Each structure stands twice: as C-alpha cells, then as structure tokens.
Amino acid sequence: MKKPLNEKELKALVSLLEDEDKEVIRHVEERIISIGSDVIPFLEKQWESSFNPVIQRKIEDLIHHLQFEYLKHRLREWVKSEEKDLLQGAWIIATYQYPDLELEYLKAEIEQIYYEVWRHFQYEMHPYNKVKLINRILFEKMGFRANTKNFHSPGNSMLNVVLETKQGNPISLSIIYILIAQKLELPVFGVNLPNLFITTYKDEKMQFYINPFNKGLIFSRLDIENYIQQLHLNPDDIFFEPCSNEEIIKRILRNLIISFEKISEHHKSDEVKQLLQTLGGGLTGESD
Numbered sequence: 001m002k003k004p005l006n007e008k009e010l011k012a013l014v015s016l017l018e019d020e021d022k023e024v025i026r027h028v029e030e031r032i033i034s035i036g037s038d039v040i041p042f043l044e045k046q047w048e049s050s051f052n053p054v055i056q057r058k059i060e061d062l063i064h065h066l067q068f069e070y071l072k073h074r075l076r077e078w079v080k081s082e083e084k085d086l087l088q089g090a091w092i093i094a095t096y097q098y099p100d101l102e103l104e105y106l107k108a109e110i111e112q113i114y115y116e117v118w119r120h121f122q123y124e125m126h127p128y129n130k131v132k133l134i135n136r137i138l139f140e141k142m143g144f145r146a147n148t149k150n151f152h153s154p155g156n157s158m159l160n161v162v163l164e165t166k167q168g169n170p171i172s173l174s175i176i177y178i179l180i181a182q183k184l185e186l187p188v189f190g191v192n193l194p195n196l197f198i199t200t201y202k203d204e205k206m207q208f209y210i211n212p213f214n215k216g217l218i219f220s221r222l223d224i225e226n227y228i229q230q231l232h233l234n235p236d237d238i239f240f241e242p243c244s245n246e247e248i249i250k251r252i253l254r255n256l257i258i259s260f261e262k263i264s265e266h267h268k269s270d271e272v273k274q275l276l277q278t279l280g281g282g283l284t285g286e287s288d
Helices: 007-018 022-035 037-049 053-080 086-094 103-118 127-141 159-165 170-183 221-230 245-262 266-278
Strands: 188-193 196-202 207-211 217-219
Touching (some): 007 053, 053 086, 086 245, 103 127, 103 159, 170 188, 170 196, 245 266
Antiparallel strands (some): 188 196
C-alpha cells in the first residue's frame, strides 16, 4: 500500500503536469488517480491557484475522472444494498451533473412537500381521495408540471433540478410522487409502461393507476390494456405491476443516454452507458 502524499508532495506532483514528456504526464495522472476521491479538494485548490489554462484543463479532467469513478463505486454499493433506497439512488445519478449535491438537501426538499400534504391528510380517507389530495397539493398548490417544452433536457432526470424548477419528465415526477406517497404510508409504486412511466396504488383490496406526468390522472387496468393495444404490443405483467427501485434508476439512466445524444454530448452519453452497465442494465429498454 502506497504511503499517502502530504500537501507539499501533491503540489510537486501536480506541477509535473506541465512537463513536456507525455510519459511523465501519464505517470503523474495515474499516481493522482490512484490516490482516489480524497484528493479532489486539493486539486480544486490547485485549479484556482493556477493561471495556466492547459494545466487547469488537465486538473478538470482528473477531477471529473475521480468523481465519475466514485459515482460508479456508490452506484455499485447502492445496488448491492438490501434497501436500494429510491431517493438515494436518484441522488447518486444527479451527482453526475452536480457532484457537490448533498443528499440531505434532497431529503429536506421532499420533507417539505410531504409536510404540505400531511397537514391536510386524513388516514381514514378513501384511497382515491388520498391520491386526489396529493394531486391537489403537488400539482395545483405547489405547481409541479410536465416539462413538455424541453422534454429531452438532461435536467428532467436530475431530481434537484426538478425540485427547483417544478418541471420534469414522467419518471422524475413519478419518483417525487412515490416518495411523498410512501412517506404517507401509501402503497404507491412505479410501473414500467412503454414510452411512459406511471405509478400504481396497490394493496390487498384494490389497484389503480396514477399518471404524475398528467397532474396525477387516475385510471384503470382497462385503460392500460387499451394503451398497450394501440402500441400493438402483447400484454405483459411488467406493464401492470410495480417495478423495483433498481428498475426505476435504470430507466433514469436510459433517459439520460437519449437526452445527451439528442444534444450531441456523446461523451456524457457514453459515460452514462457505463453507469447503466454498472447496474447490470442493458442499453436497450424502456425510456420516456
């Protein structure tokens, strides 16, 4: 195991990025990368103190590489965890674009929405009325809505952006809906429909469906059957039954791949494909 470098040694190492010998630079970059994400704050300080744009770019590339490797590590740990917490999974994905984003920030934002619903919530209400209450607070009072004007924006898949702008795509709005409903102890889960992600209320007595992308529209199994028929697909259980949190996160990643490809950020698209493969997900599958 290599001995950790002190600040003086790190400064000397970074200064070698200016060397004209490409082999020296390669060894320096490998050494910095081998230290891991702990070196990122130091690299950020060095970037700020540098006046050489070439060195700054090399430091930026190193920081991104280290952040990306750490993101993959967290994603691997998440998928191995028993709980596979949905909010944590969405946060990990959002750190791809916003590496400084704190999980506690997202928790606080969700808690605030939950409190707004909880203040009016009555546990004896009929499930339809509970859902209609969530709809009223989320879509009428708080103004969450479908981002139809910029549907393929990568921001639609970043939970922090959706919470700030109150605009999202089917899966991001569904994630917020699921998180609020489950905090209220409602059996609401995601459903992987082709071309559209929705939610379902399902317990031992009843099941119905909710479309957060359409202000929480409530509909039935027959409506889904008709939708599947219009797409000329065979009915499949996955179109009607709850999906796992892992499948939700995979679908976010597939959405992001398409989003980055549409704006010609192919490097980012390739990196998100790596994230999907980290979860064991194929590159083909449903997206919104």
